[in-house]
């Protein structure tokens with residue numbers, strides 16, 4: 001669960017309420033002087049005692065919060081609203097508007113805040129009407145910069161473009177789509193500005209440039225307390241304490257609000273229930289073997305779901321295992337669990353995996369990191385976002401080599417060119433110096449493959465590696481993967497939705513449904529005679545018999561927090577019977593190396 005900082009919110013709310021209601025509170029007069037009662041100790045009548053002029057400290061502290069908070073919050077809010085408006089306009093409209101706004105911001109930044117304060121006070125005198133616009137001006141550039149940079153980074157995102165394609169006007173796109181998406185950094189900046197404004201106001205009051213005495217302010221109280229701190233340290237303690245707690249609370253509150261606005265900002269961490277039990281002895285039958293993998297994900301309501309449950313398979317050296325299934329069936333989570341790259345809110349909670357006889361799931365992060373890219377490599381779906389846009393492709397491949405062979409290795413340039421040439425990139429010496437954006441999608445995926453095989457891994461996990469490419473390029477990339485596999489003998493786990501491709505290039509297939517394997521076996525056998533109704537339905541929707549249109553599969557994959565008690569596929573299955581809904585079916589052997597999770601598989605054959 002996102003932990004909202006309730007205590008911080010309560011403190012800020014209380015502080016603001018006191019600042020507003022202080023004239024109506026039953027407090028001593030903060031200006032009433034009693035020179036004979038200087039520094040009187042705390043008592044029931046004066047809970048925080050009296051100050052150097054015999055004035056009630058509690059009353060001055062609470063009246064001080066009215067002064068300090070009103071100036072700080074008004075200045076930060078004013079700077080925030082104006083700064084965000086200008087920053088968004090500059091980032092969205094670009095051109096002359098952008099130039100004028102940015103150059104004016106630069107000019108403002110040339111004035112040191114203290115110098116600006118001295119100038120303003122000299123010209124306009126001390127007081128609210130000077131401090132609020134002055135501080136707003138000091139914080140304005142930071143808001144303009146934050147809003148401008150955030151808008152620049154998201155203005156070309158697909159979801160912003162989609163709003164424009166749908167016909168939304170500029171104001172609507174700015175207010176409805178861009179503003180909520182830049183709210184996180186703006187809120188953080190607001191908390192910093194509000195805290196800085198409280199400190200600045202206190203600092204100015206401390207040196208006599210803020211609100212004029214005898215008006216109570218925290219800075220004024222700190223200034224007075226400093227002079228007597230040897231004899232009456234409490235005079236300094238109370239305003240400092242108030243200042244510190246207020247600043248910490250405002251920062252925590254703004255961080256909490258940012259997390260609430262952005263569901264992705266702090267993923268819910270899964271509380272690791274127990275460490276994994278010791279792994280059974282390595283079966284070491286195949287290059288790679290996975291046994292009973294369970295992955296749990298924490299949900300925002302504080303519970304957890306199991307998007308991968310009891311998944312087992314093996315891949316021999318030089319073989320390809322295809323993981324297929326509808327979207328959300330747990331294929332990618334399985335791949336990420338094997339590489340130790342699960343999101344923060346997910347964890348492996350059961351099972352064991354062996355690669356070359358070494359158990360992977362119990363390794364600490366240092367070992368797992370050393371293994372990634374060396375023994376296990378992963379190829380992702382979209383080469384455009386997998387390559388670093390700011391590094392030449394040759395440098396990125398070199399980096400991959402250096403990561404696993406640091407130190408005085410022989411020059412890596414020739415190996416980079418050899419790798420580029422091996423993945424079919426023409427003129428590799430020149431292409432090594434290209435930026436990712438200068439290459440086509442197919443070329444970029446070839447570069448990703450070159451990076452994946454650079455350290456000669458034993459296992460490659462390719463997660464829909466051709467989905468982002470056009471059909472002709474898809475065929476070339478698949479052919480390249482098959483060739484490399486023949487050459488190097490690597491074991492390949494191929495995650496895909498494309499069943500004809502599976503038929504073409506995989507040796508074995510594991511069909512996943514709602515987090516479980518429902519059928520697994522040799523591709524030729526499973527595709528010719530599927531022994532689970534889900535496999536049959538998938539095949540019918542992908543490659544229908546001659547002359548028939550593809551048949552869709554009615555219904556939806558069940559949500560992981562509302563799984564059926566019995567067979568997970570039963571609600572969509574034309575063959576379901578009472579027994580199917582009564583208990584979860586086990587994965588049973590239907591022949592050697594061929595398993596199905598259907599209790600009626602014989603009727604299918």
Ligand SMILES: Nc1ncnc2c1ncn2[C@@H]1O[C@H](COP(=O)(O)OP(=O)(O)OP(=O)(O)O)[C@@H](O)[C@H]1O
Pocket residue numbers: 297307325326327328329330331332333334343345560
């Ligand atoms: N970061 C996350 N936080 C919460 N739930 C997640 C997260 N990532 C994945 N899931 C959930 O885990 C389940 C399995 O997701 P996974 O990405 O493994 O599916 P998939 O079979 O690879 O789907 P696709 O083919 O669309 O990539 C899905 O229901 C998804 O909603």
